[in-house]
Amino acid sequence: MNLTVRVTGLEIPDPVRDQLTEDDVAARLVGKDATLWGPEAESESAIRLGWLDLPATSRELVSRLADLRAELAGEGLDRVVLCGMGGSSLAPEVICRTAGVPLVVLDTTDPGQVAAAMTDLDRTVVVVSSKSGGTVETESQRRAFVAAFAEAGLDEKEVGRRFVVVTDPGSPLSETAAAMGARAVFLADPNVGGRYSALSAFGLVPSALAGADVGALLDEAEELAGGLSEPGNAALELGIAMGAAFRAGRDKLALAGSGGQGSDPGLPGFGDWAEQLIAESTGKQGRGILPVVLESVDAPGSAGPDVLLAVVGSDAPAQGPSLAVSGPLGAQFLGWEYATAVAGRILGINPFDQPNVTESKENTSRILSDGLPDERPAATVGAIEIRGSGGVLDGVDLSSHDGASLAVEALLAAIPPRGYLAVMAYLDRQQDAGAEDLRAVLARRAERAVTFGWGPRFLHSTGQYHKGGPQVGAFLQLTGVVAEDLPVPDQPFTFATLQAAQAGGDRKALADRERPLLHLHLTDRAAGLDQLLSALS
Numbered sequence: 112m113n114l115t116v117r118v119t120g121l122e123i124p125d126p127v128r129d130q131l132t133e134d135d136v137a138a139r140l141v142g143k144d145a146t147l148w149g150p151e152a153e154s155e156s157a158i159r160l161g162w163l164d165l166p167a168t169s170r171e172l173v174s175r176l177a178d179l180r181a182e183l184a185g186e187g188l189d190r191v192v193l194c195g196m197g198g199s200s201l202a203p204e205v206i207c208r209t210a211g212v213p214l215v216v217l218d219t220t221d222p223g224q225v226a227a228a229m230t231d232l233d234r235t236v237v238v239v240s241s242k243s244g245g246t247v248e249t250e251s252q253r254r255a256f257v258a259a260f261a262e263a264g265l266d267e268k269e270v271g272r273r274f275v276v277v278t279d280p281g282s283p284l285s286e287t288a289a290a291m292g293a294r295a296v297f298l299a300d301p302n303v304g305g306r307y308s309a310l311s312a313f314g315l316v317p318s319a320l321a322g323a324d325v326g327a328l329l330d331e332a333e334e335l336a337g338g339l340s341e342p343g344n345a346a347l348e349l350g351i352a353m354g355a356a357f358r359a360g361r362d363k364l365a366l367a368g369s370g371g372q373g374s375d376p377g378l379p380g381f382g383d384w385a386e387q388l389i390a391e392s393t394g395k396q397g398r399g400i401l402p403v404v405l406e407s408v409d410a411p412g413s414a415g416p417d418v419l420l421a422v423v424g425s426d427a428p429a430q431g432p433s434l435a436v437s438g439p440l441g442a443q444f445l446g447w448e449y450a451t452a453v454a455g456r457i458l459g460i461n462p463f464d465q466p467n468v469t470e471s472k473e474n475t476s477r478i479l480s481d482g483l484p485d486e487r488p489a490a491t492v493g494a495i496e497i498r499g500s501g502g503v504l505d506g507v508d509l510s511s512h513d514g515a516s517l518a519v520e521a522l523l524a525a526i527p528p529r530g531y532l533a534v535m536a537y538l539d540r541q542q543d544a545g546a547e548d549l550r551a552v553l554a555r556r557a558e559r560a561v562t563f564g565w566g567p568r569f570l571h572s573t574g575q576y577h578k579g580g581p582q583v584g585a586f587l588q589l590t591g592v593v594a595e596d597l598p599v600p601d602q603p604f605t606f607a608t609l610q611a612a613q614a615g616g617d618r619k620a621l622a623d624r625e626r627p628l629l630h631l632h633l634t635d636r637a638a639g640l641d642q643l644l645s646a647l648s
């Protein structure tokens with residue numbers, strides 16, 4: 112078995128393991144028994160277990176993708192841009208970063224970040240990935256690239272040849288792909304959900320075109336797959352540890368990479384992939400495991416009474432209740448998917464649906480048709496406009512020059528015991544990268560779990576947990592002024608209005624739950640971030 116899981120400092124009660132053994136869960140999961148998560152989950156589970164077969168069924172893609180990559184290279188198309196959200200982009204990002212090959216991942220509606228991806232068009236091929244084929248971010252990016260290629264002088268046929276599409280059979284995107292004459296269309300297995308699709312066409316197509324060795328990835332997964340029906344296998348142990356920790360009150364899973372130390376190479380970006388898998392799969396019905404992606408093994412948030420630390424890519428135990436999960440990337444993907452399905456059974460939830468994701472999307476659509484509500488700031492301090500809901504600004508003196516940090520302090524004070532703070536930044540992941548530093552700064556002050564997510568990307572990941580999981584979150588939303596907007600061709604909105612509507616739609620979903628929420632709008636992005644970080648550090 113090429114995955115090892117070492118559990119340290121966490122007691123696993125015998126009944127948890129005994130029950131799984133008695134119920135023959137390992138073999139039944141490999142046999143795709145849809146009854147494992149109870150009668151209510153059965154119809155969904157019945158069409159969501161195809162990921163178990165992917166190490167074998169995805170094989171046919173390997174040579175097809177090698178041929179396509181060679182064909183593209185022959186035409187000088189060596190820059191790959193991937194448009195896709197959540198399950199359609201997180202895995203390729205890890206695969207390519209781990210392999211050290213360049214892939215431009217576009218999973219945003221930030222106008223500046225989208226515009227920055229539209230360079231070097233003469234050597235660019237765009238992979239448009241969406242399982243449903245109806246994701247607004249992805250479709251908007253596709254339209255923007257079509258227009259950019261046309262503006263660069265390509266005729267309609269040439270434009271189509273710059274696109275490779277990955278989607279489910281019969282989706283609206285499959286029809287669009289045919290209509291635009293896309294160079295290639297890869298239809299994925301509809302019996303695999305987005306966040307379980309790392310080893311399907313969604314993970315493999317962009318990665319192989321960017322130059323990653325996806326055959327090796329499948330080999331790694333296949334080696335693990337061979338032992339997954341055995342009781343006591345490593346992926347089962349991982350799921351048991353996640354479930355037992357949850358039952359013992361350790362419902363925050365802090366994820367850290369080994370940073371390339373020790374015997375395993377690092378797996379950069381793996382935490383963000385696992386975050387979506389765990390948050391969307393378990394965060395529902397008022398419970399769930401909250402993944403907290405850390406900057407390093409000893410970053411703030413790696414320990415605490417409600418925390419289990421998982422170090423990915425390490426075989427050395429860390430301090431405190433922790434897991435060391437080592438193995439190559441292909442085995443990690445399959446192992447964590449299997450473990451999450453097992454943990455889902457222990458938690459008593461359906462690990463294959465995402466019942467609360469649509470809510471923010473619907474709010475966004477409403478804002479796009481009715482317009483943004485006029486929400487006056489409670490105060491403006493320096494480059495930051497301050498707004499709040501859920502009582503977070505009650506009694507806070509916003510008139511002083513440190514009004515913004517007082518507002519943040521009030522938000523931290525509103526985090527309930529065993530709760531968490533989610534920082535949600537609807538900004539440019541490249542240009543405003545410093546926003547990520549807020550996580551550790553705030554975790555140090557809050558002494559509670561603090562997560563960081565780029566909007567709208569996190570809506571397809573932790574967004575489910577925020578709304579469907581335990582209602583113990585406090586929320587810091589960051590938005591910023593847009594220097595130059597970008598149209599979404601043939602749509603009644605621009606990227607800036609879409610981004611603002613997504614932030615507004617999610618604020619509404621959280622406000623409807625009366626969660627404490629602080630919204631800081633940066634009227635100058637760089638100055639606002641500096642102001643915030645220096646006030647809080």
Ligand SMILES: O=P(O)(O)OC[C@H]1O[C@H](O)[C@H](O)[C@@H](O)[C@@H]1O
Nearest residue numbers: 197198199241242243246305571
């Ligand atoms: O691949 P798509 O259909 O575009 O979906 C992208 C993402 O969107 C939704 O919000 C789901 O909650 C995610 O699980 C999914 O990965």
